[in-house]
Amino acid sequence: MTVLTEPSSFDVQAVVDEVWTTFLGGEPLVPVAPDFDPAGTFPGSRWDAAVTVSGAWHGLIVVSVNDAVAHAVTQAMLGLDDGDTAAHEDVVDALGELVNVIGGNIKSLMDGPSKLSLPLVAQAPIQAGGIVETCRLDLAWGSHRVWVTVGTRDEGGTS
Amino acid sequence: MISPSSFGFVADFLLRETAMVCEPGKEYLVEARLLPLARAAGVADVDRYVDLLRTDAVERGRAADALTINETSWFRDLAPYQAFTDVLLPQLLAARQDRRHLEIWSAACSSGQEAYSIAMLLDESLPPGWTYRIHATDVSPTMLERVRAGRYSQVEMNRGMPANRLVKYFTRVGREWEVSADLRRTITTEKINLAAPLPGIGLYDFVLLRNVLIYFDVDVKRDILRRFRARVAPDGFLMLGSTETTLDLDDTWIREAAGRAWVHRPRQPAGVRPATGTATATSPATPSTSHPTRLTTTGA
């Protein structure tokens, strides 16, 4: 038996697709060539939503979007009409739930038991010490970009 | 948007290969289903892709797969499955005492939820010493491959699978759920096009032909029902989809109420009665409250 030390990007992609299309319907996410450095500049104001996993596997899952996507996602999840704009707390809540669901499903790809943290949402890059990026998805949602990164604790994966 | 001539070509080959009717007005649907394939094949648009279909048999199989509707779920509509355990199975157990084996056919099985749902019910209710086989057939090789793999996504598992059966019959494999090898062993698969002559011989005790007749025109429906008549045991049962019926279509079938569902039985020539002879039609107007058995054994 091989013990997985990190989820495969194929599985992460499949999880993200499933969560995204189930909650948001319509336009799917399409993989695109990497075109930004998440640690550097960001086109448009940036939202990061993250959860951590701790236990048999230690990981960090981050979804990064710009302001327009953050609002569109919130609007779709809350079922708001086109005219209504989402309040700041609504965006925080919706992105938090989105990453909670993605993170929970990624946690299940790994050997357990592990615990999922409550989501953390910020209008700034979220990082965690001792975590190295092991998977990154560059995705297009219509004309916008969506990034999902998975990091794993840098210590060989023993528990 | 797809050109009229491309659409005509697609509708025509779909009709020939699956008997499915694809009427004008469905252009949008055809476009939406074929666009991802066009992209994957590296052509500019759906019209270019249809040109490819004119000569490429493999691509044509892919297109047929993408255009057929595979929508299905576990224990779909519930009532038919309740009827199976509460009404049909007791009759079949009485009628098959000598053989102690049941032959079941899930025709147009899609990804297999229908076949495996029945397998779970039999696993739970067949007396010791009995065996069964479920023959799962579909026109789509992709669907049959899925039946054999017995793997389902999270979203598919959510569609009607009771939690107690999920933990009993499935294990997690990566992001999917895999049905137990014991159940998979009871299922056989075969590519069968309902619109073509049916291969094989032999009679089935229970046949599920659900949510597929709706895609055919009335002559094809009539023809399929006529040919199925020869494959259902005289004391066996045919179950159609909740919105489908043999009424006004074929008088060689008798429609009977079974719990809250309808079943069809081959009408016997005058004077001949099915071996069991126990089927008495109860009115579906006095439905399920009289059936205390629930499909799911929920927690305390």
Next chain:
Amino acid sequence: MHALIIDDSRTMRSILRRIVVDLGFDVTEAGNGQEALTALEDGLEPDLCLIDWNMPLMDGYTFVTRVRADPRWRNITLMMVTTESEHGQIVRALAAGAHEYVIKPFTADAIVEKLELLGLAAQEVPA
């Protein structure tokens, strides 16, 4: 029929609310297990609880255990709706007394079908 929706995400509560309201339920919401337990103590009598697992203050698993330990709440149907999706977690929740389990993400159909299974939503009767 009354449903108590327990989830720390307002977004998720609103998604679930829309689905069960369409089935004719009245709805009360709670943001965590503690808040939900207080509502029950105060006399709320829901037919159904939809319960998230990961929440602050009291998680859904603890909530199920607490409800099952009290005979006053014996008739409430408990359905987990959560992103926790390991085989072992589902077994734990059922053993603690949850009746059903839906894994996020879900479609509205999935919730409706589970409630039909539980006898809390009417199945369509064939003509």
